[in-house]
Amino acid sequence: MQTLLQLFEPVQSWLFENLVLPLLFHTGYMSYAEDAFSATGDFVLALAEIGFIYLLLRPLETWAPAEKWEHRRGVRTDVIYTFLYKTGALPFIFFLLLTAPLGHLDYTLRELGYTPPNLEELVPWLGQYPLAALLAYIVIIDFAEYWRHRLQHRFDWWWALHAVHHSQRTMSFWTDDRNHILDGLFKSLWLAFIAQLIGASGSQFVGIVFVFTLVESLSHANLRFGFGTVGNRLLVGPTFHRIHHGIGVGHEGGQRGCNFATLFPIWDIIFGTANFTRVTPPTGIRDQLDGVDYGEGFIDQQWKGLVRMWRALTPTKSAAK
Amino acid sequence: MALRRLVFKLLLVAAILPSVTHAEIAIVLNSKDDDMSLIDTTTYKVIKRVPLGKEPHHLIPTPDDRYVVVGNAAGNDLVMLDPSSGDIVKRLPRIADPYHLGFSPDQKWFVITANRLDRVDIYRYDNGNFTLAGKVPLPKTTSHMAFSRDSKIAYVTAQDSNQVAAIELATQKIIWKTSTGKEPAGVWLTPDGQHLLVGMTGEDYIEIFSPMSGKSIKRLKTGKGAHQFLPQGDGRHAFLTNRVENTISIIDMQKLDVVESFRVPGGPDCMELRKDGTELWVTSRWINRVSVVDLSTKKITQSIHVGRSPHGLYFPTHAARQ
Numbered sequence: 173m174q175t176l177l178q179l180f181e182p183v184q185s186w187l188f189e190n191l192v193l194p195l196l197f198h199t200g201y202m203s204y205a206e207d208a209f210s211a212t213g214d215f216v217l218a219l220a221e222i223g224f225i226y227l228l229l230r231p232l233e234t235w236a237p238a239e240k241w242e243h244r245r246g247v248r249t250d251v252i253y254t255f256l257y258k259t260g261a262l263p264f265i266f267f268l269l270l271t272a273p274l275g276h277l278d279y280t281l282r283e284l285g286y287t288p289p290n291l292e293e294l295v296p297w298l299g300q301y302p303l304a305a306l307l308a309y310i311v312i313i314d315f316a317e318y319w320r321h322r323l324q325h326r327f328d329w330w331w332a333l334h335a336v337h338h339s340q341r342t343m344s345f346w347t348d349d350r351n352h353i354l355d356g357l358f359k360s361l362w363l364a365f366i367a368q369l370i371g372a373s374g375s376q377f378v379g380i381v382f383v384f385t386l387v388e389s390l391s392h393a394n395l396r397f398g399f400g401t402v403g404n405r406l407l408v409g410p411t412f413h414r415i416h417h418g419i420g421v422g423h424e425g426g427q428r429g430c431n432f433a434t435l436f437p438i439w440d441i442i443f444g445t446a447n448f449t450r451v452t453p454p455t456g457i458r459d460q461l462d463g464v465d466y467g468e469g470f471i472d473q474q475w476k477g478l479v480r481m482w483r484a485l486t487p488t489k490s491a492a493k
Numbered sequence: 494m495a496l497r498r499l500v501f502k503l504l505l506v507a508a509i510l511p512s513v514t515h516a517e518i519a520i521v522l523n524s525k526d527d528d529m530s531l532i533d534t535t536t537y538k539v540i541k542r543v544p545l546g547k548e549p550h551h552l553i554p555t556p557d558d559r560y561v562v563v564g565n566a567a568g569n570d571l572v573m574l575d576p577s578s579g580d581i582v583k584r585l586p587r588i589a590d591p592y593h594l595g596f597s598p599d600q601k602w603f604v605i606t607a608n609r610l611d612r613v614d615i616y617r618y619d620n621g622n623f624t625l626a627g628k629v630p631l632p633k634t635t636s637h638m639a640f641s642r643d644s645k646i647a648y649v650t651a652q653d654s655n656q657v658a659a660i661e662l663a664t665q666k667i668i669w670k671t672s673t674g675k676e677p678a679g680v681w682l683t684p685d686g687q688h689l690l691v692g693m694t695g696e697d698y699i700e701i702f703s704p705m706s707g708k709s710i711k712r713l714k715t716g717k718g719a720h721q722f723l724p725q726g727d728g729r730h731a732f733l734t735n736r737v738e739n740t741i742s743i744i745d746m747q748k749l750d751v752v753e754s755f756r757v758p759g760g761p762d763c764m765e766l767r768k769d770g771t772e773l774w775v776t777s778r779w780i781n782r783v784s785v786v787d788l789s790t791k792k793i794t795q796s797i798h799v800g801r802s803p804h805g806l807y808f809p810t811h812a813a814r815q
Contacts (some may be wrong), residue, residue, distance in 0.1 A: 177801065178781075185759065185780045189739075193760070193779070197717060197737045202676045202695045203634055203653050205736075205760075209779060209802060210525060278609065290547065290568060293586060302527070302544055371547070371568070376527075 180216045188212040211260055218258040225389045229345040238396040238414055238452050246342035250350045252470050257349040266360040274364055290371035306379050316366045318432055318439040325428040332480035336473050339466035341456040343417055348388040352477040387435050408433050418453030518579050519808040521783055522549040523800025530799040531579040534808055537795045545572055551593045552805040556600035561807055564591030576809045593637050599644035602662045606635035613649050615665055627665030631658055639680045648689055650677040657691055671707035673700050681722035683746040684815055692719040715742040715751055723764040726812030734761040755791035757784050763805050766812040776803040
């Protein structure tokens with residue numbers, strides 16, 4: 173990871189010293205210099221990662237698509253989501269919203285005598301092996317993400333937001349960031365809570381986000397191949413995740429869906445939600461076939477998501493109307 | 494006779510050998526990589542990188558020079574290093590948010606600024622044991638500290654509330670608190686104890702206060718992002734890093750004036766000075782390097798690549814802190 177980051181160091185340093193730092197100095201926000209330096213690095217890394225993913229997956233989608241589309245117009249909005257989330261515009265807003273309450277929580281916990289533990293403190297040898305520590309954090313966060321995903325499908329109001337993600341009927345490698353902003357905020361809160369619980373640091377989060385981004389882009393790609401019988405059970409791939417997005421299978425039934433895992437299908441296997449059948453269902457939500465509109469553009473999708481959530485939270489009033 | 498001469502020479506070589514082959518190391522804390530770089534100060538090569546803990550920012554030798562104490566701000570622990578090898582000797586867990594660290598001159602107090610928690614934690618220090626004496630809340634983002642010569646008072650900056658405060662160590666009471674320019678960070682007491690110098694990271698000057706009353710005496714223009722001090726060891730001059738201007742100013746602590754400034758790239762931050770005063774080592778945070786300055790020419794002679802956002806820096810044979 174460090175070697176990868178070193179490749180982009182000169183760009184990060186140049187951008188920071190020539191654009192970001194003068195801006196912070198002149199606006200009186202120098203105390204955010206270190207956070208901004210990291211964010212600049214994350215921004216550069218995100219651009220590089222988007223470029224890498226595009227160069228790798230776009231030709232593959234042309235060569236071996238799971239679904240053949242007449243055009244890729246439906247993908248365009250997802251490109252906007254990708255840049256808003258990955259390059260930091262939306263995470264920046266979340267940072268502004270969450271810094272004060274999380275800081276207060278941190279302070280209160282410490283005053284009560286609670287100092288967050290570290291995984292490395294519980295398992296000391298991990299402290300000497302950063303890669304092993306990173307893997308351990310990834311496994312724990314993936315487990316937490318599995319359950320967050322289950323809850324997104326379980327609660328009607330949360331599903332109303334998450335449906336923005338599932339309403340994509342031309343699912344491609346750009347789709348992983350297609351999420352309602354409020355849903356994104358909940359995710360940030362959830363991850364901050366997990367980080368507080370297990371003590372993952374900012375530098376570890378860079379590596380964690382990098383791995384999740386790569387796998388999630390790949391798992392959403394419009395590809396008709398997976399990783400084989402064994403591989404599909406080790407890492408979430410395009411065929412496994414396509415079933416999760418499939419009309420009629422991905423978000424219906426007793427468990428309200430299947431294949432919820434982000435990185436490791438083991439969670440689905442353990443909790444009985446795995447579906448390894450070799451099918452390639454069309455993606456989307458069943459009621460879209462009946463003409464229900466989940467929105468076309470970014471604003472439209474966000475607004476309709478809020479309306480759906482409101483209706484889910486106030487079912488009687490909606491029914492009375 | 495020849496044999497005796499040979500034996501004598503061999504003994505001489507044996508006596509000299511350890512000091513020749515045993516290179517000194519510099520310890521550099523890579524705050525964004527959670528590790529440290531150990532650098533051979535003779536060859537300027539990084540010997541190795543060693544994982545330390547989460548967000549190591551500052552470090553300080555114990556009064557007996559037996560250990561170097563590193564504060565892992567996000568890891569909530571202190572790490573004790575062997576200063577000659579950099580080996581981790583032990584960890585002190587459950588120390589909340591140790592950002593900047595300091596021992597009082599009389600070696601009885603150990604003080605931590607808990608930067609994220611907006612407070613100062615004061616420990617009694619006795620023969621290697623740390624006992625929490627009290628926590629002193631300050632408005633926002635406690636940053637750096639200095640001590641009075643008699644070890645009775647700690648002066649602490651509060652970066653985001655633009656304040657500096659004097660705290661009595663024995664009672665953990667705030668004696669005075671005063672407003673400053675934007676983003677006060679590094680703080681240094683002049684050798685005569687008459688002036689408190691405070692680097693204003695959000696401005697282009699240092700502000701000078703009376704340590705007795707907290708009254709502002711003078712603003713001295715240095716460079717944008719005035720940040721951290723290190724005395725030159727002669728009892729009169731101090732270096733000051735200007736993180737935005739990318740310069741270091743030399744300040745005359747008697748005349749309260751800037752003698753000269755020279756360029757150091759990449760957001761210069763913490764410094765260490767060779768005992769003979771020939772070289773100044775500086776962490777250049779935004780380019781992930783340690784810059785070595787030849788003080789006779791004020792030119793960078795070495796630029797050593799370390800980890801991300803290098804911050805604290807230390808080597809044992811440094812100039813006196815006066």
